[in-house]
Amino acid sequence: MIPVPGGARVWIATGKTDMRKGMSSLAMQIQQGFGRNPHAGDLYVFRGRRGDLLKILWHDGLGMSLYAKRLERGRFTWPATSDGVISISAGQLGFLLEGIDWRNPQYTFRPELAG
Template structure:
Protein backbone atom coordinates (compact mmCIF):
# COMPACT_ATOMS: atom_id res chain seq x y z
CA UNK A 1 0.00 0.00 0.00
CA UNK A 2 1.32 3.40 -0.97
CA UNK A 3 1.19 5.94 1.86
CA UNK A 4 -1.25 8.81 1.26
CA UNK A 5 0.55 11.90 0.01
CA UNK A 6 3.78 10.07 -0.80
CA UNK A 7 5.44 10.95 -4.08
CA UNK A 8 6.74 8.21 -6.35
CA UNK A 9 10.02 8.68 -8.23
CA UNK A 10 11.48 6.42 -10.94
CA UNK A 11 15.27 6.41 -11.13
CA UNK A 12 16.06 6.46 -14.85
CA UNK A 13 18.64 4.19 -16.40
CA UNK A 14 19.67 0.78 -15.08
CA UNK A 15 20.53 0.07 -11.46
CA UNK A 16 22.78 -2.68 -10.12
CA UNK A 17 20.19 -4.94 -8.46
CA UNK A 18 22.81 -6.35 -6.10
CA UNK A 19 22.37 -3.14 -4.12
CA UNK A 20 20.39 -3.46 -0.93
CA UNK A 21 18.48 -0.93 1.11
CA UNK A 22 21.51 1.11 2.17
CA UNK A 23 23.08 1.11 -1.29
CA UNK A 24 19.85 2.28 -2.91
CA UNK A 25 19.34 4.95 -0.23
CA UNK A 26 22.86 6.22 -0.94
CA UNK A 27 22.03 6.29 -4.67
CA UNK A 28 18.91 8.37 -3.92
CA UNK A 29 20.90 10.80 -1.81
CA UNK A 30 23.98 11.20 -4.01
CA UNK A 31 22.71 10.35 -7.49
CA UNK A 32 19.16 11.69 -7.45
CA UNK A 33 19.84 14.51 -4.95
CA UNK A 34 16.76 13.60 -2.89
CA UNK A 35 16.18 12.66 0.75
CA UNK A 36 15.69 8.88 1.07
CA UNK A 37 14.19 9.41 4.55
CA UNK A 38 11.56 11.95 3.43
CA UNK A 39 8.69 9.50 2.93
CA UNK A 40 8.81 9.34 -0.88
CA UNK A 41 8.99 6.05 -2.80
CA UNK A 42 11.97 5.46 -5.10
CA UNK A 43 11.72 2.84 -7.85
CA UNK A 44 14.75 1.20 -9.51
CA UNK A 45 14.95 -1.28 -12.41
CA UNK A 46 17.70 -3.71 -13.32
CA UNK A 47 19.28 -4.15 -16.74
CA UNK A 48 17.10 -7.11 -17.79
CA UNK A 49 13.90 -5.17 -17.07
CA UNK A 50 12.20 -7.99 -15.18
CA UNK A 51 13.13 -6.84 -11.65
CA UNK A 52 12.29 -3.64 -9.78
CA UNK A 53 13.12 -2.55 -6.25
CA UNK A 54 11.34 0.16 -4.29
CA UNK A 55 12.60 1.83 -1.12
CA UNK A 56 10.77 4.20 1.19
CA UNK A 57 11.00 5.47 4.73
CA UNK A 58 7.72 5.48 6.66
CA UNK A 59 8.94 7.64 9.54
CA UNK A 60 9.83 4.58 11.63
CA UNK A 61 12.22 2.71 9.37
CA UNK A 62 13.34 2.03 5.82
CA UNK A 63 11.50 -0.59 3.75
CA UNK A 64 12.60 -2.45 0.64
CA UNK A 65 10.15 -4.03 -1.81
CA UNK A 66 11.21 -6.07 -4.81
CA UNK A 67 9.23 -7.68 -7.60
CA UNK A 68 10.31 -9.90 -10.48
CA UNK A 69 7.98 -10.57 -13.41
CA UNK A 70 7.71 -14.16 -14.63
CA UNK A 71 6.88 -12.92 -18.15
CA UNK A 72 7.32 -9.56 -19.80
CA UNK A 73 9.22 -6.60 -18.44
CA UNK A 74 8.67 -3.40 -16.50
CA UNK A 75 8.16 -0.50 -18.96
CA UNK A 76 10.76 2.21 -18.35
CA UNK A 77 11.50 5.70 -19.70
CA UNK A 78 14.36 5.77 -22.21
CA UNK A 79 16.46 8.56 -20.63
CA UNK A 80 19.86 7.51 -19.29
CA UNK A 81 19.79 9.37 -15.98
CA UNK A 82 17.62 11.54 -13.78
CA UNK A 83 14.26 10.92 -12.20
CA UNK A 84 10.59 10.86 -13.28
CA UNK A 85 7.60 11.38 -10.98
CA UNK A 86 4.63 8.97 -11.07
CA UNK A 87 1.19 8.88 -9.48
CA UNK A 88 0.19 5.96 -7.28
CA UNK A 89 -2.08 4.69 -10.10
CA UNK A 90 0.81 4.76 -12.58
CA UNK A 91 2.97 2.85 -10.09
CA UNK A 92 0.22 0.23 -9.72
CA UNK A 93 0.21 -0.22 -13.52
CA UNK A 94 4.00 -0.42 -13.60
CA UNK A 95 4.07 -3.15 -10.94
CA UNK A 96 1.66 -5.24 -13.05
CA UNK A 97 3.90 -4.94 -16.10
CA UNK A 98 1.50 -2.50 -17.77
CA UNK A 99 3.02 0.50 -19.55
CA UNK A 100 1.90 3.41 -17.36
CA UNK A 101 2.29 5.83 -20.29
CA UNK A 102 -0.14 3.82 -22.45
CA UNK A 103 -1.90 1.25 -20.21
CA UNK A 104 -1.76 -2.26 -21.72
CA UNK A 105 0.08 -5.48 -20.88
CA UNK A 106 3.68 -5.87 -22.02
CA UNK A 107 2.84 -9.52 -22.73
CA UNK A 108 -0.34 -11.11 -24.03
CA UNK A 109 -2.05 -13.59 -21.65
CA UNK A 110 -2.65 -17.03 -23.17
CA UNK A 111 -6.27 -17.76 -24.00
CA UNK A 112 -8.09 -20.43 -22.02
CA UNK A 113 -9.36 -23.52 -23.66
Protein backbone atom coordinates in the same frame (compact mmCIF):
# COMPACT_ATOMS: atom_id res chain seq x y z
CA MET B 1 0.14 -3.52 -3.41
CA ILE B 2 2.31 -1.19 -1.37
CA PRO B 3 0.15 1.13 0.76
CA VAL B 4 1.21 4.48 -0.70
CA PRO B 5 0.34 7.31 1.71
CA GLY B 6 -1.58 10.27 0.32
CA GLY B 7 1.26 12.80 0.52
CA ALA B 8 4.01 10.50 -0.76
CA ARG B 9 5.42 10.85 -4.24
CA VAL B 10 6.63 7.99 -6.39
CA TRP B 11 9.94 8.49 -8.19
CA ILE B 12 11.37 6.28 -10.94
CA ALA B 13 15.14 6.15 -11.00
CA THR B 14 15.67 6.15 -14.75
CA GLY B 15 18.41 4.11 -16.31
CA LYS B 16 19.70 0.78 -15.05
CA THR B 17 20.55 -0.05 -11.45
CA ASP B 18 22.77 -2.80 -10.07
CA MET B 19 20.22 -5.12 -8.46
CA ARG B 20 22.82 -6.45 -6.02
CA LYS B 21 22.46 -3.19 -4.09
CA GLY B 22 20.60 -3.26 -0.80
CA MET B 23 18.80 -0.62 1.24
CA SER B 24 21.87 1.34 2.29
CA SER B 25 23.41 1.47 -1.19
CA LEU B 26 20.14 2.51 -2.82
CA ALA B 27 19.56 5.16 -0.14
CA MET B 28 23.05 6.55 -0.84
CA GLN B 29 22.26 6.62 -4.56
CA ILE B 30 19.10 8.62 -3.83
CA GLN B 31 20.94 11.02 -1.55
CA GLN B 32 24.13 11.55 -3.55
CA GLY B 33 23.09 10.80 -7.11
CA PHE B 34 19.67 12.43 -7.14
CA GLY B 35 20.08 15.01 -4.37
CA ARG B 36 16.95 13.85 -2.52
CA ASN B 37 16.29 12.72 1.03
CA PRO B 38 15.60 8.95 1.10
CA HIS B 39 13.97 9.32 4.54
CA ALA B 40 11.33 11.87 3.44
CA GLY B 41 8.61 9.24 2.88
CA ASP B 42 8.71 9.09 -0.92
CA LEU B 43 8.93 5.81 -2.85
CA TYR B 44 11.87 5.23 -5.18
CA VAL B 45 11.61 2.59 -7.90
CA PHE B 46 14.71 0.98 -9.44
CA ARG B 47 14.97 -1.45 -12.38
CA GLY B 48 17.73 -3.87 -13.26
CA ARG B 49 19.57 -4.30 -16.55
CA ARG B 50 17.39 -7.17 -17.82
CA GLY B 51 14.20 -5.27 -17.04
CA ASP B 52 12.34 -8.06 -15.25
CA LEU B 53 13.23 -7.04 -11.66
CA LEU B 54 12.13 -3.96 -9.70
CA LYS B 55 13.16 -2.76 -6.28
CA ILE B 56 11.22 -0.12 -4.36
CA LEU B 57 12.79 1.75 -1.45
CA TRP B 58 10.46 3.47 1.01
CA HIS B 59 10.89 5.02 4.44
CA ASP B 60 7.52 5.06 6.22
CA GLY B 61 8.59 7.17 9.20
CA LEU B 62 9.47 4.14 11.34
CA GLY B 63 12.03 2.42 9.16
CA MET B 64 13.26 1.69 5.68
CA SER B 65 11.53 -0.98 3.56
CA LEU B 66 12.82 -2.65 0.43
CA TYR B 67 10.29 -4.31 -1.86
CA ALA B 68 11.25 -6.44 -4.85
CA LYS B 69 9.19 -7.85 -7.72
CA ARG B 70 10.30 -10.06 -10.58
CA LEU B 71 8.12 -10.69 -13.64
CA GLU B 72 7.90 -14.28 -14.86
CA ARG B 73 7.31 -13.11 -18.45
CA GLY B 74 7.99 -9.79 -20.10
CA ARG B 75 9.69 -6.65 -18.85
CA PHE B 76 8.73 -3.59 -16.90
CA THR B 77 8.05 -0.50 -19.03
CA TRP B 78 10.72 2.09 -18.32
CA PRO B 79 11.29 5.73 -19.34
CA ALA B 80 13.69 6.39 -22.23
CA THR B 81 15.85 8.92 -20.35
CA SER B 82 19.04 7.48 -18.90
CA ASP B 83 19.80 9.54 -15.80
CA GLY B 84 17.90 11.21 -13.00
CA VAL B 85 14.44 10.58 -11.62
CA ILE B 86 10.91 11.24 -12.83
CA SER B 87 7.72 11.38 -10.80
CA ILE B 88 4.69 9.15 -11.41
CA SER B 89 1.35 8.79 -9.62
CA ALA B 90 0.39 5.97 -7.26
CA GLY B 91 -2.03 4.66 -9.92
CA GLN B 92 0.77 4.53 -12.49
CA LEU B 93 2.88 2.62 -9.95
CA GLY B 94 0.07 0.06 -9.71
CA PHE B 95 0.09 -0.38 -13.49
CA LEU B 96 3.89 -0.63 -13.47
CA LEU B 97 3.85 -3.37 -10.82
CA GLU B 98 1.33 -5.35 -12.87
CA GLY B 99 3.56 -5.23 -15.94
CA ILE B 100 1.20 -2.87 -17.80
CA ASP B 101 2.53 0.09 -19.80
CA TRP B 102 1.88 2.82 -17.20
CA ARG B 103 2.35 5.62 -19.75
CA ASN B 104 -0.70 4.55 -21.79
CA PRO B 105 -2.64 1.72 -20.11
CA GLN B 106 -4.83 -0.31 -22.43
CA TYR B 107 -7.77 -2.20 -21.02
CA THR B 108 -8.16 -5.41 -22.98
CA PHE B 109 -11.41 -6.80 -21.58
CA ARG B 110 -14.76 -5.25 -22.39
CA PRO B 111 -17.97 -7.11 -21.60
CA GLU B 112 -20.17 -7.75 -24.62
CA LEU B 113 -23.35 -8.82 -22.80
CA ALA B 114 -24.93 -7.80 -19.53
CA GLY B 115 -26.04 -11.28 -18.59
